[in-house]
Amino acid sequence: MRAARGKKGQFIIIAALLLSIMIIAISTVIYGTVTYYRQERWEEYVTIVDSIKTASCNLLQVGLANYTQTLNQAVLRDYFNLWMRDVRKAYPGFGVDLSYSLASGIRSAYGVSLNYSLGLNRTWNQRVSFSASDATVNIDVASVGLAGYNFSSHVFLKMSIRDAAWYYQESKRYVIMNVTAEREGPEPVVSLKASNFAVKLSGTPQPFTVKHYYGFKYNCFVYEIRVSSITSLPSSIEITLQDSRGIKTVSYTTNIQQSSE
Numbered sequence: 001m002r003a004a005r006g007k008k009g010q011f012i013i014i015a016a017l018l019l020s021i022m023i024i025a026i027s028t029v030i031y032g033t034v035t036y037y038r039q040e041r042w043e044e045y046v047t048i049v050d051s052i053k054t055a056s057c058n059l060l061q062v063g064l065a066n067y068t069q070t071l072n073q074a075v076l077r078d079y080f081n082l083w084m085r086d087v088r089k090a091y092p093g094f095g096v097d098l099s100y101s102l103a104s105g106i107r108s109a110y111g112v113s114l115n116y117s118l119g120l121n122r123t124w125n126q127r128v129s130f131s132a133s134d135a136t137v138n139i140d141v142a143s144v145g146l147a148g149y150n151f152s153s154h155v156f157l158k159m160s161i162r163d164a165a166w167y168y169q170e171s172k173r174y175v176i177m178n179v180t181a182e183r184e185g186p187e188p189v190v191s192l193k194a195s196n197f198a199v200k201l202s203g204t205p206q207p208f209t210v211k212h213y214y215g216f217k218y219n220c221f222v223y224e225i226r227v228s229s230i231t232s233l234p235s236s237i238e239i240t241l242q243d244s245r246g247i248k249t250v251s252y253t254t255n256i257q258q259s260s261e
Contacts, residue, residue, distance in 0.1 A: 045141055048091060052098070053151060056137045059083055060119075060155040064133040065246035067120050076119045076133060077102060096141050103134035109156055110186045122249075125238075128160045129251040156184040159241045159249050162218055165257040166233045175201060175234060175256070177225045180218065181241060188221040189243060196242055201227060201234040233258060 063076035084098045102119030109132050114121040116134055123130040138150040162178040177199075181189040194210040206227045215222035225239065234256060242248045 057153045060133040060153050061245050064155050068131050068248035099138045101136045124250040125252040127253045129249045131157045131249040157247045157249050158182045159251045161251050161253050165259050167259050175227045175230050179223045190221050198240040200238040
């Protein structure tokens with residue numbers, strides 16, 4: 001009887017140990033599965049938010065390019081309305097909801113105060129010209145409890161006519177204009193070619209050449225635009241810039257120096 005009771009006690013102990021091992025193993029598997037699932041789901045949410053950020057910036061670029069080409073003030077609003085509808089359709093089951101706010105009134109962009117209307121600004125026909133777009137996007141993801149997350153995006157193009165001079169000599173006469181260009185950052189635009197510019201002197205389109213260099217006088221990257229065979233001092237200079245994104249801006253000046261050197 002003592003032997004039987006001993007064997008029975010050993011069986012209970014072994015069974016309890018096996019049960020404990022099974023519980024620990026199952027708990028580990030369940031925890032790992034849940035943790036992996038949560039991690040995978042969270043990565044999906046992060047991907048969605050990053051995609052929305054990228055898309056909104058691209059939308060601001062396309063909208064600003066379209067606006068500077070057509071002067072359609074409502075284009076950015078129309079683009080955002082269509083985009084919001086498409087985003088809701090693209091992520092069914094996630095409870096993704098978007099809203100947006102287009103910049104209105106005076107706002108600062110990279111140290112410059114610009115007057116926005118429906119998220120767009122066009123400050124042209126002066127020595128320093130600007131084209132800009134600005135919007136704030138709000139994101140709610142109901143399935144993860146994310147609410148009220150928002151971010152702002154800006155697109156910006158600036159051109160400055162640093163100086164302009166008409167050189168008159170016996171053998172040749174020409175106009176040289178030194179121009180700088182910046183985009184959001186602000187950072188210099190260094191990849192422009194002659195095809196990115198158009199030049200008018202006294203309202204008349206002119207052929208020209210472009211070269212670029214680092215201007216120590218201005219402490220920045222400079223484009224030198226030269227128009228040859230100009231027999232008299234022009235009354236005005238108009239330079240149009242269109243960058244690789246299709247965004248355009250127009251600078252204008254009547255401040256033209258004369259030099260016989």
